[in-house]
Amino acid sequence: MSWTEELARELGAPVQTDGDVLASFARDQAPLAPAGAPRALVRARSVDDVTATLRFANARRIPVVTRGAGTGLAGGANAVDGCVVLLVSGLDRILAVDAATRTAVVEPGVLNGVLAREAAARGLYYAPDPASRDISTIGGNIATNAGGSCCLKYGVTGDHVAALKLALADGTILRTGGLTKKNVAGLDLTRLVVGSEGTLGVIVEATVRLLPAPRPPSTLLAFFDTLDDAARAIVAMDALADLSLLEVMDQVTVRAVDEMTRMDLDTSAAALLLVQSDARDAPASIARCEELCRAHAARSVLCTDDPEEGRLLLGARRMALPALERKGTTLLDDVAVPRPALPEMLARIRRAGERHRLVIGTFGHAGDGNLHPTIVFDRTDAASTSAAFAAFDEIVRDAMSLGGTISGEHGVGALKRDYLGAMVGEPERALMARVKAAFDPHGILNPGKAI
Ligand SMILES: Cc1cc2nc3c(=O)[nH]c(=O)nc-3n(C[C@H](O)[C@H](O)[C@H](O)COP(=O)(O)OP(=O)(O)OC[C@H]3O[C@@H](n4cnc5c(N)ncnc54)[C@H](O)[C@@H]3O)c2cc1C
Incomplete structure (x- = not known):
């Protein structure tokens, strides 16, 4: 019996192994980020499906890539060779909306826009508003610490997460955080998991904060x-x-x-x-x-x-x-600089376009210093492709040299991992790797991503 059949028996449900199906779950929305070939797809129907899959994979050292809606723009949900893609978008119930504590408890597959509308119907406001809010999940938003247009005033997704229920690599369930606004007991593991891009655990439930309607x-x-x-x-x-x-x-x-x-x-x-x-x-x-x-x-x-x-x-x-995607193949960047450096960053992006004779459309959350220079190029032309990657590289390095970051909101994923050492320095990167090892000793969770 193959391991995929064993896993199906363990779950009491079919595990998809069809090549065409797997191919459609191998990538997110970052077409140029590296991706491997998955071996199996598990469509989780319950938290037990998640923990059973993790226990099974951890014991056999099989990589697991957690996937929400697959709208990520850094290759974070891209498959790695031989992995299980663990799809959690089907866990999509809003479990509670509590006006007294101004919180909502949701499963990870709830779409951001669905929660926002549910909160609005009760005169409340779920602030995090990525432009993908109607197609991306709360679990994915938390795992990428998604931003959006409202961050200037209301902060990023992580600022609205009160508590998490996390399935660890060995299937153990961990609860972090709580309902109180103040909570300084121990290390803040909730905040550590926010933005960890599926490398520390699988978010199976989240308690998020709501605000009075603006x-x-x-x-x-x-x-x-x-x-x-x-x-x-x-x-x-x-x-x-x-x-x-x-x-x-x-x-x-x-x-x-x-x-x-x-x-x-x-x-x-x-x-x-x-x-x-x-x-x-x-x-x-x-x-x-x-x-x-x-x-x-x-x-x-x-x-x-x-x-x-x-x-x-x-x-x-x-x-x-x-609109820019209609113009050709796009290589979308996501850099952020301190606001006073914005004029210089925009000038450098323009110069990179001129130097490499490329069309670059730049838009973004300017109040946060967060820009999305989007390089439009011809993927069938080797010179155009290599010019696009050269310009992308220059823009990322320019952002760092202006005191900014390689990613404002999309995450490191598979796309920007090579820049992380330069961004945070090797001692910090090595510490991140040790933190990951403490959560996931066998390195099965989204290996090769984020850190
Ligand atoms: C048109 C468009 C507009 C966008 N606009 C914005 C924007 O304004 N701001 C912004 O920040 N992003 C934006 N994005 C990017 C994307 O929507 C966000 O990164 C979003 O948070 C990803 O959610 P998802 O459910 O699609 O996650 P996925 O792409 O499925 O996964 C993203 C990462 O999270 C991990 N993950 C997913 N679910 C879980 C879970 N339950 N537990 C643990 N790890 C998990 C995955 O392994 C992966 O590393 C946009 C994307 C598109 C296509």
């Missing part, structure tokens, strides 16, 4: 003649106004979005900024931003207090990646 936002849309003016306006606005969102799109991105959506954006401008405030005095904050944009030579500025109009404008930003 006020309806006021919105500003501004177009600039130069990216540098826009970048300087970002730095000024962020310092002087109470904002909940501050996003940038360069001309390449604006043109791609306009072509796709026919929103009638100003495609001759070099950059677009989208700004929101949900503060008590939101209209005043946005009026202040209007002044600052005009002081930084904005060619046009539009402000609205109508939340629906604001939502429509935000739609343009959410379309940035799909």
